[in-house]
Amino acid sequence: MSLDLIKYIEEPHPLTGITNSKLAMWLFLATEVMLFGGLFSAYIILRVGAPDWPHGSEYLNVPLATANTMVLIISSVTMVMSWASLAMKSLPKFKFYMTMTILLACVFLVIKYIEYSHKFHLELYPSTNNFFGIYFTLTGLHGLHIIGGILVNTYFLLTANKSWAEHPKMFTGRIEAAGLYWHFVDLVWIFLFPVLYLL
Amino acid sequence: MSQDHHHQELGFIQKYIFSVDHKVIGVQYGVTALIFLFLGFCMMMLMRWQLAYPGEEVPILGGLLGSGWLPDFMSAGDVDASTYNTLGAMHGTVMIFLGVVPLGVGAFGNYLVPLQVGAPDMAFPKLNAASYWTYFAGGVVMMLGFFMPGGAANSGWTSYPPLSIFASNGQTVWLVGMVLLITSSLLGSVNIIVTIIQLRAPGLSFFKLPFFVWAQLVTSFILLLAFPPLEAAGVLQLMDRVAGTSFFLPTGLVQSNMPLEIAGGGNSLLWQHLFWFLAHPEVYVLILPAIGIVTEIVVNNTRKPLYGYKTLVYSGIFLGFMSFLVWAHHMFMTGMGETMSDFFQVTTMIISIPSVVVLTVLIITLWGGSIRFNVPMLFAVAFLPMFAIGGLTGLPLGLTASDIYFHDTYYVIGHFHYVVAPGTLFALFAGIYYWYPKVVGRKMSSFWGKIHFWGSLISINLVFFPMLLQGISGLNRRMYDPTFYEHGASIQSLNVIISYAAWALGLVQLIFILNFFLSIKFGKKVGDNPWQATTLEWATPTPPPHGNFLSEPTVYHGPYEYSVPGRTEDYLPQHVQA
Numbered sequence: 001m002s003l004d005l006i007k008y009i010e011e012p013h014p015l016t017g018i019t020n021s022k023l024a025m026w027l028f029l030a031t032e033v034m035l036f037g038g039l040f041s042a043y044i045i046l047r048v049g050a051p052d053w054p055h056g057s058e059y060l061n062v063p064l065a066t067a068n069t070m071v072l073i074i075s076s077v078t079m080v081m082s083w084a085s086l087a088m089k090s091l092p093k094f095k096f097y098m099t100m101t102i103l104l105a106c107v108f109l110v111i112k113y114i115e116y117s118h119k120f121h122l123e124l125y126p127s128t129n130n131f132f133g134i135y136f137t138l139t140g141l142h143g144l145h146i147i148g149g150i151l152v153n154t155y156f157l158l159t160a161n162k163s164w165a166e167h168p169k170m171f172t173g174r175i176e177a178a179g180l181y182w183h184f185v186d187l188v189w190i191f192l193f194p195v196l197y198l199l
Numbered sequence: 200m201s202q203d204h205h206h207q208e209l210g211f212i213q214k215y216i217f218s219v220d221h222k223v224i225g226v227q228y229g230v231t232a233l234i235f236l237f238l239g240f241c242m243m244m245l246m247r248w249q250l251a252y253p254g255e256e257v258p259i260l261g262g263l264l265g266s267g268w269l270p271d272f273m274s275a276g277d278v279d280a281s282t283y284n285t286l287g288a289m290h291g292t293v294m295i296f297l298g299v300v301p302l303g304v305g306a307f308g309n310y311l312v313p314l315q316v317g318a319p320d321m322a323f324p325k326l327n328a329a330s331y332w333t334y335f336a337g338g339v340v341m342m343l344g345f346f347m348p349g350g351a352a353n354s355g356w357t358s359y360p361p362l363s364i365f366a367s368n369g370q371t372v373w374l375v376g377m378v379l380l381i382t383s384s385l386l387g388s389v390n391i392i393v394t395i396i397q398l399r400a401p402g403l404s405f406f407k408l409p410f411f412v413w414a415q416l417v418t419s420f421i422l423l424l425a426f427p428p429l430e431a432a433g434v435l436q437l438m439d440r441v442a443g444t445s446f447f448l449p450t451g452l453v454q455s456n457m458p459l460e461i462a463g464g465g466n467s468l469l470w471q472h473l474f475w476f477l478a479h480p481e482v483y484v485l486i487l488p489a490i491g492i493v494t495e496i497v498v499n500n501t502r503k504p505l506y507g508y509k510t511l512v513y514s515g516i517f518l519g520f521m522s523f524l525v526w527a528h529h530m531f532m533t534g535m536g537e538t539m540s541d542f543f544q545v546t547t548m549i550i551s552i553p554s555v556v557v558l559t560v561l562i563i564t565l566w567g568g569s570i571r572f573n574v575p576m577l578f579a580v581a582f583l584p585m586f587a588i589g590g591l592t593g594l595p596l597g598l599t600a601s602d603i604y605f606h607d608t609y610y611v612i613g614h615f616h617y618v619v620a621p622g623t624l625f626a627l628f629a630g631i632y633y634w635y636p637k638v639v640g641r642k643m644s645s646f647w648g649k650i651h652f653w654g655s656l657i658s659i660n661l662v663f664f665p666m667l668l669q670g671i672s673g674l675n676r677r678m679y680d681p682t683f684y685e686h687g688a689s690i691q692s693l694n695v696i697i698s699y700a701a702w703a704l705g706l707v708q709l710i711f712i713l714n715f716f717l718s719i720k721f722g723k724k725v726g727d728n729p730w731q732a733t734t735l736e737w738a739t740p741t742p743p744p745h746g747n748f749l750s751e752p753t754v755y756h757g758p759y760e761y762s763v764p765g766r767t768e769d770y771l772p773q774h775v776q777a
Contacts, residue, residue, distance in 0.1 A: 005319045005751065008397050020322045020397050027389045031427045038431030038473055042446065045469050127443030129462045134446070137438050 010169040025177040029184050032145075036188055039141070043134050043195065054131050056197045059124065061115055065197045068111045072186045075104035079182045086172040091164050094175070098157045101182070105150045112143055135196050142192060145185045152178055219324035220745050224331050225310030226638065229631075231331075232302035235338060236624075237708075239293035242286045244705060249278035251698035253680040271350040271367075283679035284353040285369070289344075291356030292373070295481065296380050297338045299619060302627050303488035304384075304422070305334065308391055308415045311634065314736035314743065315409050317400025317752045317774075322393040330386035337379030344369035344376075355677070357478070360447035360470050364439045365454065374437045381430045388419035400735065400774075402754035406509065407773070409734045409758040413512050414491030417519035418484050425480035425523065432473035439465075468533055475526035483522040485619055486586070487515060489626030490557055493579045496633050497561055498759045499732050500576040501568030502769055505759045507560045514553035514560075521550040531602045540599050547597035554590050558583060573730075574648035578629035581656055585625060589617030592667060607677070610670020613663050621659045628655075628711070635715075636729045640741045641722030647714045654707030661700035665693045733772045734758055 007013075008020050016023065047053050078100040085093035119125075119132070126136040156163075156171075156178060163171040215223060248257050254277055257264075261276030273282050313321055321327045344351030349367020352358065363370050395416050399408070435446045443461070447470045450463030498505045505511065527535065527543040561583060570576065592614040595601040605611060628651075636642050674687050682688040728737040735754070739747050752774040760771035771777055 005746070006322065006324075006398070013397050016396060020393050023397060024323065024326075024389050024393045027392055027423060028385070031385050031389075031423055034424050034427035035431050038428035038476075039434075041428075042431065042435060042469055042473070045466055045472075046446065046464070049466055050464050125443070126438060127445075127462060130445055130464045133438065133442075133444035133462075136442070137434065137444070141434065 010167070010173065019173050021173055021177045022180070025180045029180065032184060032188075036138075036141075036191075039134075039138055040191070040195070043138070046130050046134060050130065054129075056131075056135075056195075056199060059131075060135070060197045061118070062197050064111055064115055065193055068108050069189065069193050071104050071108050071111070072189050075101050075108070076183055076186045078104065079179045083172070083175045083179050086164075086168075086175055089168075091160065094164075095157065095160060098153060098160075098175075102150055102153050102157065105146055105153075108146060109143065109150075112139065138192055138196065142185070142188055145188070149178075149182050149185055153182070217328065219320075219328050221309050221313050221321045221324065221327055222638070222743060222747075224327050225306050225308075227331055228301050228309055228334070229306030231335060231338070232298050232306055235293050235297040236299070236302070237712075239290050239298055240705065240708070242290040242293065244701060245273075245278055246283060246286050246290065247698040247701045249283055249679060250681055251695045253682055269345050269350070270348050272345060278679070280679045281350065281353060284355075284677075285345075285350045287677060288352045288355050288358075288373075289341075292341065292352070294619070295356065295485070296377070297334075297341070299485050299623055299627070300384070300481075301334055303485065303492075303623065304391075304415070304418055305331070305387060307411075307488055307492065307627070307630055307634075308387070308418075310638070311736055312391055312394055312412055312415050313398070314739060314747060315412050315734055316395060316398055317403055317735045317748065317754065318394060318398035319746045319748065321390050322398055323390050326386055327390055330383045330390065333379050333383035333386065337376045337383060340372060340379060341376030344372040347372065357474060358436070358470075359474075360436065360439065360467050361449075361452060363436065364448060371437070371440055374433050374440070377433050378430060378437075381426045381433070384422045384426055388422040391415055391419040392423070400752050400754050403735075403773075406512070407754055407757050409491075410494040410505070410508070410511055410515070411488075411491035413515055414487045414494075417515050418487045421480045421484050421487075421519050421522060425477045425484075428473050429477035432470055435473075436470065468530070468535060471530055471533060472527070475529045476523075479526040479529065480519075480522040482615075482618065483518055485623045487518070489582065489586075489623040490515070490561075492626045492630040492633070493561065493582050495732075495734070496575045496579040496629050497564055498761065499633075499730050500571045500573065500579070501565055502571070502761045503564070503568045504757075504761055505560070506563040506566075508757070508759070510556060511560045514556040517553045518550065518557075521546065521553070525550050528597050528602075531599050532606050544598055548594075551590065551594065551597075558587055558590075573632075574643070574645050574652060575629045575633035577649065577652045578625045578632065581652070582622060582625045582629065585617060585621035589614060589619075589622050592617060604673075605670060607675055608670035609666045609674045609676055612676050613666030613670060616663045616666070620663065621656070625655075628652075631715070633730070634736075635718070635722075636725045636741070637736060637739075638742055639719055639722065640724065641718055642725050642729065643714050643718040643722055647710055651707055651711045651714065654710070655704060658700045658704040658707060662697050662704060665697050669693055728772075731768070731770050733760055733770050735773055738772060738774050 010019065012018050078097045082094050082097035082101060085091075085097055124132055126133045156175060160171070163174075218224060245257065245260070256276040257273065257278060261273060265273045265276035267274065271281065272285065273279070278286070309321070309327065313319070341351070347368050349369055351369040352366065352373035354363035354366045354370060358370065358373065395408075395412055435444075438444045439446050439448065445462045445465040447467050448459070448461050448463060448465040449467060452459045452461065452463070494505065494511065524546045525543060527539055528547045531540050565580075592610070596605055596611060596614060632643055632648055669690060672686060672690050674681060674690065678687070681694055682691050725741070727739070727741045730737070733756070735752055738752055740749065754773045755776050756771055756773050758773060760773075762769045763771045763777070766777070
């Protein structure tokens with residue numbers, strides 16, 4: 001019995017209806033929910049226990065964050081389109097949409113960099129108070145997730161020709177799993193934006 | 200995966216070091232974890248010296264370790280207060296996160312789950328290797344703390360702030376090591392869950408799975424959901440230490456009569472909640488694989504079907520679920536409020552029910568069997584009363600009224616060590632003796648195995664039972680000089696007895712280590728199924744080749760078909776059509 005007999009890499013399991021990698025991605029996302037869940041709980045406990053807590057919009061740049069929200073939502077759409085292109089067997093379209101996704105993610109990071117450097121310029125650091133502490137921790141960790149997504153998506157883009165030629169089904173499955181991750185990262189931002197900037 | 204990958208002869212490094220074969224990775228996990236267990240044991244021996252003979256120089260080792268190559272560690276040759284704190288924190292961390300869990304989940308889970316579900320490997324072999332190497336890196340990083348000024352982490356394995364925020368840099372290294380270990384656990388548990396759900400052999404429905412696989416499934420879900428909040432807490436504590444935030448630091452802290460220059464406004468209890476949200480489920484991560492191993496061995500050696508298979512499975516699932524709802528019973532004394540304490544007392548009493556059900560099922564399984572008392576069975580049977588003592592001594596700690604008295608005494612130490620050391624560790628020893636023939640092709644010596652068993656059983660009880668008595672007498676834990684207070688000095692003789700027992704326990708383990716290595720070469724050769732067992736791992740060649748089964752097995756029966764009427768043999772393997 002050889003290792004090539006590891007089943008359900010390309011075809012979904014008849015009972016669960018999904019492939020190994022998709023199940024693994026959902027499980028991984030469950031850990032991510034618990035990670036950010038823990039941090040959000042910390043945020044709630046710190047805020048409830050604080051005698052006064054600054055209003056996010058007084059210190060943070062709401063227009064830039066709104067723009068960033070739009071950037072991430074559009075990148076989610078292009079991510080779906082890149083997967084749909086593979087499902088419709090069009091590699092050039094996949095490359096176009098995947099490049100767009102990566103570029104939009106970079107735009108997000110650039111805007112985030114502008115926000116961060118402005119805060120540092122005003123001498124607002126994580127140590128200033130717990131509001132900025134949790135702001136930098138949550139957005140920093142989210143930024144690391146964005147960077148992780150960029151790295152993985154770039155890898156898929158650079159190896160697309162080979163993977164598509166050799167294992168088209170497996171490749172499509174991988175892009176779908178990467179898409180699940182990317183939507184999750186977007187979703188975290190959808191929570192972060194109102195919690196930190198608006199409330 | 201390349202098509203002709205398995206036809207090539209692999210070099211030594213690819214085959215044994217950077218292997219992606221779940222069995223090699225399982226053995227790597229096992230050997231590394233045993234080395235860490237030994238290290239953790241040695242740290243405990245140094246602490247035992249100090250507890251038995253406070254302030255006296257450690258013979259031989261005092262000169263070796265005190266010569267200064269480990270900064271701030273036993274600098275005067277004796278176990279001074281700061282060294283004692285370091286040893287206490289690192290003993291706990293090493294034993295739990297680098298020893299027992301990697302042995303129970305990493306080694307046994309990795310080696311056995313794919314075999315018992317009839318799969319050629321784990322679902323993600325490369326991820327599996329990544330999981331091992333992340334664990335290895337986490338262990339090495341944590342040990343680096345010993346070589347730093349101020350020594351390794353010294354704020355207890357629980358790392359409570361504010362103490363841990365101002366501890367030496369060993370604590371930062373501890374946090375980085377923990378993040379690596381958590382990552383490793385998450386990779387491993389995703390892999391195990393996917394393997395169990397997706398890769399079961401044809402015919403192997405969920406209720407035909409050996410209980411060991413169920414235990415690994417529940418354990419993996421606990422790891423998956425409980426570890427990330429600790430990762431979150433670790434990130435926050437790292438920020439407190441490195442970036443100067445005050446997540447865990449309340450306003451108005453004073454150090455050496457100077458007010459601290461921090462923003463303040465943090466919450467120390469927040470750490471405890473996040474920490475115990477992992478660390479209580481962690482208890483079940485320790486105990487569930489152990490129960491799984493004991494079940495396999497008890498059923499195999501009583502030669503009759505398991506009594507109440509489904510009861511056991513549902514209890515295991517219920518244990519896993521409830522383990523998320525009891526964490527704050529570690530925090531009764533923190534002043535978190537009566538409502539909270541009431542809730543967690545109730546859930547704590549509820550979780551004891553499935554634990555008792557599990558023990559009852561295993562004890563009734565023994566009833567009326569023709570029991571074979573081989574070495575694995577001795578350890579497995581000893582697990583039952585040891586785990587029972589550990590569990591029952593926990594009840595007074597789960598009720599606030601008695602916890603006020605027992606809290607932070609040696610009673611707590613005796614209690615949880617009964618669960619983990621003569622409990623879980625005995626089960627892991629049982630597992631090593633039981634599956635060793637499958638891994639190596641030879642049995643470990645049963646004569647020396649029996650000496651190891653009886654020596655361990657007697658000395659380990661002489662170590663931990665007196666601790667319960669010390670606790671009842673009110674002796675405080677975490678004290679580096681137990682004779683400092685009168686009530687401690689009056690029962691100091693118990694500490695001397697415990698230390699002698701601990702050194703005897705160490706000597707007996709040397710027999711195990713010798714037996715373990717010498718049997719690779721000199722053990723008695725055995726066939727593919729030396730214990731006449733029914734589950735799928737015994738249907739492979741010995742040792743199983745890369746890819747495990749010669750052809751994909753089909754499963755026809757439940758896992759424990761022993762003494763089936765009308766058969767000449769007293770067992771019916773899962774893959775044999777009756």
